[in-house]
Structure formats: C-alpha cells, structure tokens
Amino acid sequence: MSMSAASRPYHHGDLRSALLASAERTLREKGVAALSLRELAREAGVSHAAPGRHFKDKQALLNALALTGYDRLAQTLDTADDPALPLQPRLTALARAYLAFSVDNAALLELMYARKHEPDATERMAAAIDRTIGSLERVLADAQKRGEIVEGDPEHLTLVTGAALHGLASMTAACMLTPEAALGTVDELVHHLLHGLKPRP
Amino acid sequence: MSMSAASRPYHHGDLRSALLASAERTLREKGVAALSLRELAREAGVSHAAPGRHFKDKQALLNALALTGYDRLAQTLDTADDPALPLQPRLTALARAYLAFSVDNAALLELMYARKHEPDATERMAAAIDRTIGSLERVLADAQKRGEIVEGDPEHLTLVTGAALHGLASMTAACMLTPEAALGTVDELVHHLLHGLKPRP
C-alpha cells in the first residue's frame, strides 16, 4: 500500500509513545487545559478514537504522563546527588536540581502531584513518589550516620526537609516567586534548615 | 406573577452569590473537574446562559471563588494568631491553622494557587497572597524584634518558613501524607525549623 503523505500505513507503529510525546510537548507549551485526546490523535494522524486503544480514558494518559515525569525526575536527582560531598553542599545541589526540574516542568509536576482516584494508578504513583523521596532520605540518613545532623527518626527529618523544598518549588510554580528568585533562595533555605532560625548561643 | 415551584420570578435576586455558594459546595464534594457552569445554572434554577451575566467565563468564576477562599483563609489565620505568645507556640498555632484550612479546603486551595492568566485577576490574587503571607511575616518580624530568631532579611525568613508550611500542606493535599500525619508533624516541623537539623554544640 502506498505511503504517501495523505495515506499513512493503517497501523501507526508506536502510537502510544507518539501520543505521550505529543502530550508532553502540548503540556509544556500550552498547559494541561489545552490537552485533548482528539487533538493528540490529529497530531499523530490517526482517528479520534484511536487513543482509546492505548489509554482507557484521558486520566489514564495523564497518569502515564506523570509516571514518565517521575522517571525523569528520579534520573535528574540521581545524577545531581554526589554522596562524597558533605551534607550542606550535597543537600544544596539536590535542592537546586529539584527546583530546576520543577521550573522546567511546572505543568508536568502538577500532574505528578494531582490526586488520582483509580487504585492501580495511585499505587504506581505512590511507588514513584517513594523513589523520589528516597533520594532525599539517603542524603539525610548518610548525614545522620556521620553525625552531621541531629538524632531522630530519619523519616521525620526527610519530611521536614522535603516539605521545605517542595514548598519552595510549589510557590514558584504558583508564580509567587520568579524562578530566578527561587533559585537564588535555595542556598539560604538549606542553610536556615540546617542551622535553624533561633540564634545559636 | 405566580411564584409556584415551577415558575420562579424572572429575576433570581442574587444569582451571583448563589452560583458561588453552589460552586463551593460542588468543589468540596466532587472536585474541580465536576464544576460546570451549566450544572450550576441548573442548581440555581436559571437558564444555562444566565451565569454569563455575572462571570464573563468559567475562569472568572473560579477566580472569584479563589478570592473568597483567600478571605476565609486570612480570617482563619488572623483569629489563630496570638501575638502575646512566644515564637514557638505562636508559630505552631499558626501552622496548625493553615494546615487545618488546607485539609478542609484542599480543592479550593488548588484554585487559589493555580496560575492565572488575566492580568486583573492576577493582581487581585497577588494582593490576597500578600495578605496571607503577611500573617506569617508579622510573626517573624515580631520574633526578630524580640531577638528570638537570627538577624537577616525578614522577607527571606518568611519565605523559608512559608515554604516549609506550604510544602507540608501541599504534600498532604497530594495524598502523600494523611491529614492526621500532617497535623501530627507540624509541631516537629516548627521545632526543626527553629532549632535546625545540625546538632547544637
């Protein structure tokens, strides 16, 4: 059968990946509200019902998109983490990496942290989140082993640190801070986190 | 003219408020995705185009909803703040109030922090956010005056503290923490924020 521009082969070949890639681009360029299955189908050159063969509904596509986001985030954090560094520069580097990712992928991050409802998606999402938080927990656990930070349940310390970082990223995403201001604040945030706000005697 | 159940008066009387109230209920009970102007119109007993007289489009209604949310939040924080308290309990109380609000109004908070586009809405929103952050900044400025916390730009200190609180709230909204766990962590978070993670000599 001919493969002229107007008549592609009946089967796309890798529609699922094409949809996800197209969706990510649209998400980045026009935001989540501009995402429509029909438009994605048009961009892929297939009929408006074809995406339904790969994603049972729109939410399923968004979930898949979020999961790819977690993969990229995990990879980003992994390469940013240098276990040889002392706590403060190590944590700062990790924080900068997370903030940079959140600025570059604001809409995607919104999807990643959106409350899902289907139990299966929630499971996979929770596992991905745990993996992300794991990067931070490793840093703090190491620091604790070396006596660089106070005793206490490392999970709680991770939560406090993670909340501060995520909060900064979230505020930036909400346009309460410019990305530059946020990146410029990271070092200070980590410093205050480690040294506390109360004066040291 | 008759006012039987089937034939209300031609004019609703206070459609705008009715729409906002109905929207807030739907938002709380079914989430933002379930909000539709046509459904709100049906609940108010008016035609599907009537809401357009009070909100130029759906986003305008969401913006108005967010602004009422900021009013309620400001009121909540205001009554929760006791300037007579020393820093730690004062900050803890404020944090608990914010967290409680964010748990009770998760979907609304999502709207409040959503990136808007129309310049007018963004202005009003930014003013509301400043008002909210002001509650926190007052606490820290007072503490600084009393020498309870380190020197430094109070705006930066506010940012660090606010990021941590907002992060905890945000993580709770994203179902990474149960509301109980979050509330149970607040005290510890404030403590670590004030005393730092590094061991005190």
Add this chain to the structure above:
DNA sequence: CTCGAATGTAGGCGTCGCCTACAATGCTGT
C-alpha cells in the same frame, strides 16, 4: 495459512463553554 487478538476507523451521543438575538424586569430622571 488461518484465525483470533490487537489496533485503527467511522459515526453517534450527551455535555460542555461560549455566542447571539430576544424578552422581562429594575431603575432613574423628568
């Protein structure tokens, strides 16, 4: 090679946001 599974197509259904033309009502100035 065959036949079922996987994948894509065509069309339809109900809902939505938004638009326009029109009707009813309220309000203000005389």
Add this chain to the structure above:
DNA sequence: ACAGCATTGTAGGCGACGCCTACATTCGAG
C-alpha cells in the same frame, strides 16, 4: 407617574470534547 435604558434572564445554536459501539484492517501465534 412613566418613558427609556441598563441589567438580568431565556432560547437556541455552534463547535469541541470524552466516551461508546460497530466495523475494518493488520499482526502474529498455532
């Protein structure tokens, strides 16, 4: 009191969307 205008609500239509079903084509395991 009331004319005239601005406000508010109505009726209907438009195009887009998500999702569904019935059907067509292709792939691949036996």
